[in-house]
Amino acid sequence: MKAAALLLAGSMALAACASDEPTGSGSGEGGGGTATEELRVGLAYDTGGRGDQSFNDSAYGGAAAAVDALGGELQELSPNEDASNRVELLTQLAEQGFNPVIAVGFAYDDVIGEVAPQFPDTTFAQVDGSNTDGAKGDNVTGLVFAEEEGSFLAGVAAALKSESGHIGFVGGVQSPLIEKFEAGYVAGAQAVNPQITIDRQYISPAGDVSGFGDPARGQIVAQGMYDAGADIVYHAAGGSGIGVFQAAAASGNRAIGVDSDQYLTVGPELQPVVMTSMLKRVDNAVEQFINDYSEGNVQGATDVLNDLSTEGVGLATSGGFIDDIQGEIDQYRQQIVDGTITVPTTVE
Incomplete structure (x- = not known):
């Protein structure tokens, strides 16, 4: 899939929506940013994009909360109808300087391992994607749940x-x-x-x-x-x-x-x-990851587990x-x- 990592000219049309927030403390390269750099978060959704009243919306809620608190910019992209453009989504966000880039869903398992090594100075996270063995790249953190x-x-x-x-x-x-x-x-x-x-x-x-x-x-x-x-x-x-x-x-x-x-x-x-x-609590996991990134506390090649003991799962x-x-x-x-x-x- 590495050939597909060359961004298609029309891929800009794939953005579900984007919101520009006031600049503030934020991003940098690799494991975290500094207070003098602008936080620019890229969010690549799972099938259906924002508006599913479930998984994607929860990811958006966490990212938006972090950006509201820290300042900066949030860019959202959704897959096309058959979800064949996941490589292009991650590539577009990384090439445009968004950092960190967060992939939402296990369907990114294969493609994030193709894209992340091509952008070693970009920090990636994958919701529902483990990376304890580092196979997806040293710059990828898994946000996983019990x-x-x-x-x-x-x-x-x-x-x-x-x-x-x-x-x-x-x-x-x-x-x-x-x-x-x-x-x-x-x-x-x-x-x-x-x-x-x-x-x-x-x-x-x-x-x-x-x-x-x-x-x-x-x-x-x-x-x-x-x-x-x-x-x-x-x-x-x-x-x-x-x-x-x-x-x-x-x-x-x-x-x-x-x-x-x-x-x-x-x-x-x-x-x-x-x-x-x-x-x-995808929202909590995404928000905490962005906070950790802004403070330079993201290690990569590891997982963050959210379970009952951390209130990462539960009943409403x-x-x-x-x-x-x-x-x-x-x-x-x-x-x-x-x-x-x-x-x-x-x-x-």
Whole structure:
């Protein structure tokens, strides 16, 4: 893919949007900036871009908060329809002097390893992309999460609240990352009720990222679970999750959101069905990384883990739907933090 790193002339049209903030303390080259240099943050989104009310929006929130606090500039780029231009996005940001450059999503796994070594003076980070072995370059930091731990608590909540003893899981794209959500959810539900029935289905197969941006398909998959008797469905499907909520509303059931507190991002008509959301604090991770960069504290060739112990994952309480079971949820949470419970990361 190195040949593709030559930026296409038309790639400027790929920007979803850009916001220029007042200049302030910020960036530099390599591991961090100095107070006399302007912070210029580049953000390359996952499929669907900003507006997904989930993963990408959370990344934007963290980057925007950091830039608001530190001063500087934030440039956002989104993939094209088939997401074939990820190399061009990262290359464009680096060539234009944005530093740090943050890639959002595991789909950048291969391309960031192609681009980052070509720009050794640019600091990169990848949300959901590990780089503990440095294979992607010495200037890449992985921002990773214990999704299975937060999903375990979502499974606990679903099993405690289910009246039918039948729940569901909708994944966006079948992949090791999304299987962590599934594995944790199943383990949590079975910890409460070993006999619980759990329907599981992915919107698209491995390698097809369209499953993160297809609400219509998400609604069909979830509706099939509700029709089969499930009364609560958890989604880890990005922008497709709105379809899961619509299916829950149409069938008089409930759903569990993901990444951000989706009770706060859906309209009033869907709020009654969003029982809770598994919070994956991409916003906090991105904001902290930019802060660390501005202070010269980024090492590279390493991962920053966000888990229950750091409050990098958890459950939202908006709406008050899980208030009555919060004590039980907290007990499971503490057992995970203490190491009494080890949450699986793969499905059986």
